[in-house]
Amino acid sequence: MEHSHDDGRLSTKGVSLQELRDRLSEFASVRGWDRFHSPRNLLLALVGELSEIFQWKGEVARGLPNWTSDDKEHLEEELSDVLLYLVQLADVCGLDLGQAALSKMVKNAHKYPVVSSSPPSTGN
Numbered sequence: 001m002e003h004s005h006d007d008g009r010l011s012t013k014g015v016s017l018q019e020l021r022d023r024l025s026e027f028a029s030v031r032g033w034d035r036f037h038s039p040r041n042l043l044l045a046l047v048g049e050l051s052e053i054f055q056w057k058g059e060v061a062r063g064l065p066n067w068t069s070d071d072k073e074h075l076e077e078e079l080s081d082v083l084l085y086l087v088q089l090a091d092v093c094g095l096d097l098g099q100a101a102l103s104k105m106v107k108n109a110h111k112y113p114v115v116s117s118s119p120p121s122t123g124n
């Protein structure tokens with residue numbers, strides 16, 4: 001269920017990858033863009049958007065303290081572009097991204113078990 005805000009944004013109680021996938025598929029198809037949305041083109045578009053995140057920002061603190069609302073909105077848009085291209089890439093490859101991500105998290109948990117006696121690790 002969606003509600004429109006005054007600023008034109010939509011709010012949802014939660015959005016599924018499946019909903020994004022279906023809406024993106026419709027978005028591309030009504031514009032005749034399917035033929036451009038090959039896996040390779042979508043990957044290049046994704047990488048292009050990725051490179052714009054935090055451009056010129058230096059180190060960024062959690063929660064983005066002192067950022068203007070314009071800067072936060074811009075970041076939201078860049079992150080959304082990355083997500084939307086990723087969802088489309090998985091779709092045109094015929095993959096179930098949500099299921100794949102859940103399976104990968106299970107694998108990750110086996111690979112990196114919690115060891116309660118050791119201090120937090122910085123990664124691998």
Ligand SMILES: Nc1ccn([C@H]2C[C@H](O)[C@@H](COP(=O)(O)OP(=O)(O)OP(=O)(O)O)O2)c(=O)n1
Binds near residue numbers: 028033080085
């Ligand atoms: N062939 C395309 C072109 C765009 N989009 C969608 C996915 C992205 O969410 C958004 C990207 O649009 P732009 O390339 O216009 O990028 P920006 O919105 O970031 O604009 P700008 O680069 O001017 O900041 O549009 C898409 O699905 N397929």
